[in-house]
Structures are given as C-alpha cells and as structure tokens.
Amino acid sequence: MHVRGTVAGEVEVRSVSTSYGETDLAEVPLQLTAVDAAAAPDGGPESEPLAAAVSESDLDPDLDHEPTTVTLWNKWTKSAELLEPGMELLVTNAEQDEYQGETQYKTTGDSYVVVEPSFLVNVTAIRNWVECPRLYYLNKLSGVPLNYPVVKGTIVHEVFGDLLRGRDLEESIDARVDEHGLELGLLGESPDSVAEDVRENAGAIEGWLEQGRLTEDDSWRSEQLLISETFGIRGRADAIRRGAPVELKTGKNLKKEPRFKDKVQAACYALLLEEHGGDVDTGTLLYTKNSALDRNEETGDLTPAKDFSMGDGLLKFVVRLRNEIAAMEMSGDVPTGYEGSAKCEYCFEQDTCMVVSGRLDQESKAGQIGQALPDEELEYFERFYRAIEEERREVHREYAKLWEQDAQERADDDRALINLEFVEKRPLEGGRWELRARREGGATSKLREGDLVLASDGHPVRGQSELARIERLDDEIVLTADEPVEVTRLDVYPSELTTDRLLAALHDALLKGDERRKDVLFGRAEPEFEDIEETFIGNNARQNEAVTKAVGAKDCALIHGPPGTGKTYTIARAIRAMVERGERVLLSAFTNRAVDNALEALLEQLEGVIDEDRIVRVGSESGVRDDMEPYRLERAGDPEDRLAELQNAQVVAATTATCGSRIMKEQSFDAALVDEAAQLTEPGTCAAINLAERFVLVGDHEQLPPVVRAENDLSESLFERLVDLHPEAGVMLDRQYRMNQRIQAFASREFYDGKLRPAEPAVAARTLNDLEGVARADLPENLRDPVSFVDVEGDGSRYTDGEEAARIAELIEAYEAAGLERSEIGVIAPFRAQVSEISAHVPDDVAVDTVDRFQGSSQEVIIVSFTATGSLEGPIFEDYRRINVALTRPKRALVLVGDSNALATDPVYGRMLEWARQ
Numbered sequence: 001m002h003v004r005g006t007v008a009g010e011v012e013v014r015s016v017s018t019s020y021g022e023t024d025l026a027e028v029p030l031q032l033t034a035v036d037a038a039a040a041p042d043g044g045p046e047s048e049p050l051a052a053a054v055s056e057s058d059l060d061p062d063l064d065h066e067p068t069t070v071t072l073w074n075k076w077t078k079s080a081e082l083l084e085p086g087m088e089l090l091v092t093n094a095e096q097d098e099y100q101g102e103t104q105y106k107t108t109g110d111s112y113v114v115v116e117p118s119f120l121v122n123v124t125a126i127r128n129w130v131e132c133p134r135l136y137y138l139n140k141l142s143g144v145p146l147n148y149p150v151v152k153g154t155i156v157h158e159v160f161g162d163l164l165r166g167r168d169l170e171e172s173i174d175a176r177v178d179e180h181g182l183e184l185g186l187l188g189e190s191p192d193s194v195a196e197d198v199r200e201n202a203g204a205i206e207g208w209l210e211q212g213r214l215t216e217d218d219s220w221r222s223e224q225l226l227i228s229e230t231f232g233i234r235g236r237a238d239a240i241r242r243g244a245p246v247e248l249k250t251g252k253n254l255k256k257e258p259r260f261k262d263k264v265q266a267a268c269y270a271l272l273l274e275e276h277g278g279d280v281d282t283g284t285l286l287y288t289k290n291s292a293l294d295r296n297e298e299t300g301d302l303t304p305a306k307d308f309s310m311g312d313g314l315l316k317f318v319v320r321l322r323n324e325i326a327a328m329e330m331s332g333d334v335p336t337g338y339e340g341s342a343k344c345e346y347c348f349e350q351d352t353c354m355v356v357s358g359r360l361d362q363e364s365k366a367g368q369i370g371q372a373l374p375d376e377e378l379e380y381f382e383r384f385y386r387a388i389e390e391e392r393r394e395v396h397r398e399y400a401k402l403w404e405q406d407a408q409e410r411a412d413d414d415r416a417l418i419n420l421e422f423v424e425k426r427p428l429e430g431g432r433w434e435l436r437a438r439r440e441g442g443a444t445s446k447l448r449e450g451d452l453v454l455a456s457d458g459h460p461v462r463g464q465s466e467l468a469r470i471e472r473l474d475d476e477i478v479l480t481a482d483e484p485v486e487v488t489r490l491d492v493y494p495s496e497l498t499t500d501r502l503l504a505a506l507h508d509a510l511l512k513g514d515e516r517r518k519d520v521l522f523g524r525a526e527p528e529f530e531d532i533e534e535t536f537i538g539n540n541a542r543q544n545e546a547v548t549k550a551v552g553a554k555d556c557a558l559i560h561g562p563p564g565t566g567k568t569y570t571i572a573r574a575i576r577a578m579v580e581r582g583e584r585v586l587l588s589a590f591t592n593r594a595v596d597n598a599l600e601a602l603l604e605q606l607e608g609v610i611d612e613d614r615i616v617r618v619g620s621e622s623g624v625r626d627d628m629e630p631y632r633l634e635r636a637g638d639p640e641d642r643l644a645e646l647q648n649a650q651v652v653a654a655t656t657a658t659c660g661s662r663i664m665k666e667q668s669f670d671a672a673l674v675d676e677a678a679q680l681t682e683p684g685t686c687a688a689i690n691l692a693e694r695f696v697l698v699g700d701h702e703q704l705p706p707v708v709r710a711e712n713d714l715s716e717s718l719f720e721r722l723v724d725l726h727p728e729a730g731v732m733l734d735r736q737y738r739m740n741q742r743i744q745a746f747a748s749r750e751f752y753d754g755k756l757r758p759a760e761p762a763v764a765a766r767t768l769n770d771l772e773g774v775a776r777a778d779l780p781e782n783l784r785d786p787v788s789f790v791d792v793e794g795d796g797s798r799y800t801d802g803e804e805a806a807r808i809a810e811l812i813e814a815y816e817a818a819g820l821e822r823s824e825i826g827v828i829a830p831f832r833a834q835v836s837e838i839s840a841h842v843p844d845d846v847a848v849d850t851v852d853r854f855q856g857s858s859q860e861v862i863i864v865s866f867t868a869t870g871s872l873e874g875p876i877f878e879d880y881r882r883i884n885v886a887l888t889r890p891k892r893a894l895v896l897v898g899d900s901n902a903l904a905t906d907p908v909y910g911r912m913l914e915w916a917r918q
C-alpha cells in the first residue's frame with residue numbers, strides 16, 4: 001500500500017541491531033492525508049499513481065487526527081534526514097504494522113520514499129546535482145550562456161529527432177543549421193563548418209540507427225515529455241527504443257561503461273517510463289564522438305552506443321538524489337558543494353564558483369575569492385532569491401494541478417479545453433505533425449494562439465500526451481507537434497522559464513552590474529541629469545519635461561503616466577531624440593502588445609530620421625503583431641546576414657522576458673525605455689535595464705501591479721520603489737487625451753490627487769454624438785449621461801450574477817439601437833465566472849473580459865459588471881488599482897451595473913456611487 005502525509009514533527013535517525021546486523025532506521029511522525037490499500041502488493045513504481053487511486057473514503061477517519069509513525073529503513077534514512085515538519089512525504093509499497101494497538105507503516109524492499117512529491121524536479125537538474133550540487137545552483141543563478149558547444153549540442157539533438165522521424169540526414173542538417181543562423185552569427189561560426197561538425201556527430205547516430213531499424217522499425221519514438229506524479233520528476237527523453245530510454249551525448253567516452261552522471265539521467269527516464277506502464281531494465285547512452293569504425297586495442301571502446309542494465313539500486317539512488325533537490329528547494333537552502341562528492345580541482349567552473357561564493361559571501365567547497373557585496377546588497381539578493389523561489393514553488397503547484405484536478409475542474413478554471421472532437425493528424429515536412437480537433441462553441445480557457453500546451457488523448461500526465469503549439473484557435477483547433485496524438489484535450493503547460501530568467505536578471509544586476517547603477521538603485525546616490533534646452537513637445541508641458549528628463553538622464557528617469565496621458569507618444573518622442581543624438585536604444589515592455597503599440601508610435605516619429613532596416617523587433621512569430629512582422633528579426637538564415645541585421649539596428653524592441661534570452665543578453669544599449677514598468681517585478685525590470693547604460697521607466701503604479709503568483713517582494717515594481725526613493729527623477733503626465741470630463745472626474749480625485757485634466761476642451765466635451773450615425777437622444781434616458789448607474793439587486797452568489805448579465809445584454813441592445821457598433825462596446829467583470837456568464841448572454845463580437853485584459857486599451861463605451869452582493873468583503877476588484885483601470889477605459893460613455901446597497905458598504909465604492917448618480 002502507498003501512504004502519503006505531512007511530516008508532523010522532528011525526525012530522528014538511529015541505528016538498531018537486527019538479525020541482519022546493524023541497520024539504520026528513521027521514525028517519521030506523519031499526519032496522513034492518503035492511504036491507498038489497493039496498491040498492488042508487489043507493485044513497483046508501475047502501480048497506479050497515488051493521487052489517482054485515493055479518494056476521501058479510502059481514508060480511515062481515525063488516521064487524520066493523530067500522527068502515524070512511518071518507519072523508513074536503511075538507505076531511505078538518507079531522505080529522512082532531509083525532512084522538516086510540514087514537508088510532504090510519500091512512501092510506496094509500505095507494509096502495515098500493529099504496534100501496541102496502534103497502526104504503523106514501514107518501508108519494504110519494494111518501497112520508494114519521495115519527499116515533496118508534488119515538486120517536479122527536472123531530470124537535467126538531477127544530472128547536474130550528481131555532478132555537484134553547487135554547480136546545480138550556479139547554473140540556476142546565471143542560466144545557460146550563449147556558447148558554441150551548447151548550440152551545437154542542440155542542433156545534434158534536433159537532427160537526431162529528425163532522423164528518428166525518418167528525415168533525410170543532409171536535409172535535416174541543412175535545415176537545422178539554417179534555423180540557428182542568428183545564434184551562429186553571434187558566435188562567429190560559418191554554416192559550413194557547423195554542418196561539418198554536426199555531420200561528424202550525426203554520422204555515428206545514423207550508422208547506429210540503421211542497425212536498430214533493421215529489426216525494430218516501429219518501436220522508436222523521438223523526444224517525449226514525461227511527467228511522474230509519483231516520483232515528482234519531469235523530463236524529455238531524447239528517444240525511447242523498445243520502451244527503454246536512449247540518451248544522446250555530444251562527446252567522447254572511451255570507457256566501456258557510460259559515465260555515472262549519464263547513467264543517472266537514463267535511470268530518471270526509466271522511472272518516468274515505468275510510471276507510464278513500461279518495465280525498463282536497460283538504458284542506452286549514445287556518445288556521438290565515438291566511432292565504431294576505427295576501434296582498436298589502444299583507442300579504447302569506441303562504440304557509440306553503450307548499454308547498461310538498470311538495477312533497482314540505481315533507481316532508488318536516483319529518487320534519493322531527487323529528494324535532496326526537492327528538500328533544498330522547499331526549505332530555500334543554498335547548496336555548498338559539500339553535499340556531494342565532487343572534486344573542485346577537476347571542475348571547469350571552479351573560478352566562477354569561488355567568485356560567486358566570495359561576492360555573495362556563501363559557504364562553498366571551492367572556497368571564496370574577492371570582496372563580498374555590501375550588506376544591503378546581500379540582504380536584497382537573499383530577499384529576492386527567496387521571493388523568486390517562492391514564485392517557482394507556486395509554478396510547481398500549477399504543475400501538480402495537472403493531476404490533482406479532474407478534467408471538469410480544470411475546464412472550469414480555464415486551465416484546459418476538454419471533450420474536444422479529434423478530427424485528423426497530417427504529417428508535415430521534416431517529420432512533424434499537424435493535429436486538428438474541434439471544440440464546442442463558447443468553451444473558454446487561458447490558452448492563446450502561439451502557446452505551448454499539453455495535447456493529450458484524455459489525460460495530460462497519464463494518457464498519451466505531447467507538447468504542442470497552438471497554430472489556430474477557433475472552433476477548429478490546429479496544433480503542431482513532434483508526434484501524432486489523437487487530441488481530445490488541451491492543458492495549460494505552466495512555464496518555469498520566466499522564473500529562471502528573473503533569477504538570472506537578479507544575479508546579473510548584482511554581480512555584473514555597474515557600481516554607479518547600484519548606488520542609484522540602493523539610494524546611495526541621487527540620479528543626475530544633463531541640462532537640455534531643446535523643446536521636444538510644444539503643446540504639453542509635462543510631456544516635454546518627461547522627454548527632457550529621459551534624454552538628459554545620466555542614470556534614470558521615471559515617467560508616471562495616468563490613463564490616456566500620452567505615455568506611448570512621449571516614449572516615441574524621447575526615443576526619436578535619443579536616436580537623433582546617435583544613441584542605440586532598447587524599447588521594452590511587459591507585454592508584446594505594449595511593445596508593438598510603442599513601436600507603432602515610434603515608427604511614425606522615426607519616419608525620415610533613420611532607415612527602416614535600423615529598427616528591429618525581436619520576438620516570436622506568434623507574439624509579434626502582424627503589421628510589425630516586417631520588422632521582426634528572423635533567426636533563420638545566413639549567420640553573417642542575421643548578425644548584421646541585429647548589430648546594425650539602432651532601435652531594438654522586445655518584451656522584458658525576451659531581454660533575458662541568450663541572444664538579447666549579448667546586446668548592449670545606451671538607453672533602455674521600459675513601458676508598463678509598474679507591472680514588472682524588480683528583477684523583471686532588471687532583465688531590460690541590465691542591457692543599457694541608462695534607463696527610463698514609464699508606467700502608472702495606480703494601475704495594475706506586477707502579475708505574480710506568490711505574495712512577496714515581487715509584487716512591488718522597481719518603478720514604484722524608485723518613484724518613492726528618487727521623486728526628483730520623476731515626472732507625472734497630467735493631461736489626458738481619452739475621457740470625457742465627467743468620466744475622468746472620479747479617477748482623478750480618487751487616484752491622482754485631482755491632478756488629472758482633459759488635455760483639450762474637445763476631449764472634455766466628448767460624447768457619443770460625435771460618432772457617425774449615433775444619437776444620444778435615441779438612448780433611454782438613464783443612459784444619456786456619459787456616466788450612468790444601473791441598479792441590479794445582487795443574487796447572493798459570490799462569483800456570478802445572471803440578472804446583471806441579462807441587464808447588460810439589454811444595455812448593449814439599447815446602444816446598438818442608438819447606432820453604436822458592437823465592436824465599440826466593452827464589458828468588464830471582476831471574475832472569470834462572470835465573464836463567462838455575460839459572454840453567454842451577449843453577441844460574440846462584444847469584447848467581454850476581466851480588467852487585466854483591458855489594461856492599456858480603450859473603448860467608446862465601457863460597461864462594468866460589479867457582481868456585488870450582500871455586505872462586500874473587501875473590494876470586489878481585489879485591489880482599487882483594478883477599479884481605476886476599469887473606470888478609465890471608456891472615451892464617451894461608462895455604465896456601472898451593480899447592487900447599490902452592497903456597493904454602498906465600501907467607502908470607495910460608496911463615493912463612486914455618488915459620482916455615478918450625480
């Protein structure tokens with residue numbers, strides 16, 4: 001049987017004498033959460049995953065009060081030493097014992113002990129960890145840099161996958177080298193020499209594959225993402241042959257046996273495959289630099305493929321290694337290197353390790369060199385390191401939901417599209433597949449075109465599942481994937497990439513950052529400005545001051561832009577001024593949408609100032625707006641051409657996440673302008689500003705804060721912190737070009753100290769009458785004012801209100817009858833459930849969404865559904881900054897729909913009611 005629970009007290013390891021001699025044991029007090037008696041008695045890891053097998057009724061009601069003793073024997077005591085109260089523990093194939101009338105459990109010879117099973121550890125992390133735990137940490141801190149061995153390794157792996165899918169070798173090499181043109185250009189490599197290098201490695205693969213294929217043509221499959229909910233491991237096996245893992249290594253190994261760390265990696269995949277029903281007893285390592293042809297006595301064993309048998313002991317060792325990582329990640333400790341048996345003198349990273357240890361004042365086996373960072377910087381590093389790791393744990397909680405939630409729950413949470421009808425699979429060029437499925441109209445989810453998702457034939461972890469890209473998302477869904485899956489379900493696949501990049505940005509800002517920059521960020525020096533006489537914008541004093549500050553800043557400038565105050569215009573004007581001074585500029589923002597918006601305004605400003613080919617947009621095809629596609633930097637092609645295109649660019653536009661990519665990290669700029677800066681975490685902002693000498697942050701901390709899962713220091717933006725720390729570096733834009741006077745009044749008073757004004761009389765006097773074919777007089781009387789309130793009594797339910805939804809449908813009809821187009825009306829609701837409810841009532845072409853989706857955009861008419869009921873508990877929109885965004889989207893008419901009695905119980909909403917009813 002399997003037992004699972006939470007560690008309820010201290011764990012002690014001791015030695016006892018048994019008939020087999022001296023043995024270790026650890027008694028763990030476990031608050032049981034699940035006992036699965038149905039697990040196969042001899043069931044190895046292949047028995048049904050615990051999360052799947054257990055239901056509430058399987059639990060003995062007596063068991064969840066008092067902790068139960070679970071005894072871990074022998075080597076599992078190594079994992080017991082890692083346990084701290086509060087950690088989750090899973091023991092598979094345990095045996096039940098009665099001791100002095102109490103039920104206890106103990107490990108058996110078939111048991112696995114898994115610490116924090118919901119934390120998915122990557123197979124590559126386990127491989128790094130066995131090499132050296134400190135190396136694992138250093139890799140995590142600084143990310144993988146752009147270097148030739150890494151790029152070549154990637155290409156060889158891609159070619160391997162292509163060969164398995166039946167692609168011709170030469171065609172594959174040409175295509176794959178071409179796809180990496182930009183990276184190769186940055187590395188100064190020529191396509192011919194890279195192709196030759198790859199050919200040398202691929203030759204060994206091809207020869208070996210030919211042998212395998214003669215007999216077992218169809219038992220191969222290329223790279224597959226595997227997730228184990230029992231062992232908490234995740235990874236992509238390079239290939240699977242006859243059900244056993246094959247790992248490709250782009251190196252030489254002349255010993256008879258595979259390297260130990262390579263075996264560990266293959267053993268991880270074996271565990272993953274066993275959970276998916278396999279029975280794996282061998283693994284194969286394919287060393288592509290070995291060539292069987294010139295084998296002789298002196299040169300050692302040159303066969304590229306080395307098989308080894310996978311014993312039980314190795315699999316259990318691997319789980320113990322994995323437990324070490326999970327425990328460290330949960331407790332937030334930093335590895336020193338003493339945890340493993342690595343020898344520093346043979347390590348290529350010894351110098352880096354000593355420098356990082358010295359500067360961060362961390363204990364390490366390699367020792368420390370250099371001077372430690374000042375205390376406040378060390379404190380900052382530790383605080384943000386912890387915050388980012390907390391965020392990572394939240395991402396892992398998302399992964400766990402893949403198996404903890406059932407299909408319907410995931411669909412209700414917008415995390416999955418389920419019950420799709422599989423239509424067809426079609427082979428594509430290069431051995432990939434196009435998959436098509438149909439969904440019922442109206443099913444919503446967080447999934448968007450361009451997203452990577454888990455496409456499965458029923459279950460993302462337990463079924464056949466494959467990482468796929470969404471190419472089209474209408475009623476018919478089109479996906480591309482490496483392998484054909486008969487798709488009936490799509491799941492959001494949470495990404496850790498953002499978290500990884502935050503950590504690297506934090507590391508770079510502190511350990512590689514310029515001293516003067518850090519003085520300013522830590523408040524040890526005041527930002528300085530050059531005097532600039534020029535007038536950049538004649539009709540708006542604050543905008544002009546903002547451009548002057550941005551251009552003259554020696555360190556940084558902060559532009560605070562309330563809704564509609566011309567932030568984008570000001571950014572574009574400032575960049576033009578910088579470009580005219582011969583500077584190289586980075587334009588960045590949190591979302592692709594904001595980057596493209598700002599780029600559009602910038603293109604207008606730069607017309608005739610520089611050639612269009614000196615403006616480059618870096619991003620993926622699905623991320624970049626269609627009309628900005630001509631500026632998008634193509635990665636594939638001739639390395640020299642690709643490099644020239646990037647190096648020649650005087651303006652580069654990319655999201656902050658992309659600024660953390662290997663390619664962008666090689667670039668440097670005179671200035672970085674970051675839009676939507678109030679929505680970025682501090683390390684997220686650093687990813688962009690690390691690349692430039694000076695920076696300008698533009699944003700509004702009275703609108704949406706950073707999007708983070710955990711509640712910690714990441715939820716305050718660098719923008720907001722610096723506005724407080726260096727008020728003299730900031731300018732607030734105060735004239736808005738969007739809203740009718742009456743609409744803007746409340747937001748101005750409530751959020752901007754009454755300082756926000758319409759920029760021109762024409763803006764102040766805007767009404768629906770200005771729109772062609774629209775007459776206000778045709779509206780019902782209660783909707784003729786630019787701001788109106790429609791009272792709908794709450795129906796008592798927390799997240800939806802059908803009555804409000806129905807009234808909103810009527811309002812939309814009334815606006816349509818008065819001549820408005822549906823596309824000119826937007827509806828905002830606080831909860832996703834209410835968004836779905838309203839969507840079911842109104843025509844498809846009316847935009848209905850949560851505030852987050854509306855930030856940065858505007859509409860002629862906005863209707864806000866409050867879904868308020870009873871006595872409000874806290875603000876419905878979570879945070880008043882969200883209500884600010886909602887109320888400042890319309891240009892000409894705003895309608896608030898809600899229960900006035902409920903709203904009146906909150907002071908801010910109370911004042912809002914008064915204003916709306918004036």
Ligand SMILES: Nc1ncnc2c1ncn2[C@@H]1O[C@H](COP(=O)(O)OP(=O)(O)OP(=O)(O)O)[C@@H](O)[C@H]1O
Pocket residue numbers: 537539540543561562563564565566567568569570737738856857858
């Ligand atoms: N100085 C100006 N003179 C004339 N028009 C301006 C000026 N500044 C901005 N505008 C106009 O005002 C409108 C809003 O400007 P912009 O899109 O730059 O605002 P924003 O602050 O970026 O908006 P958001 O709050 O949505 O981010 C645009 O149509 C822009 O052309």
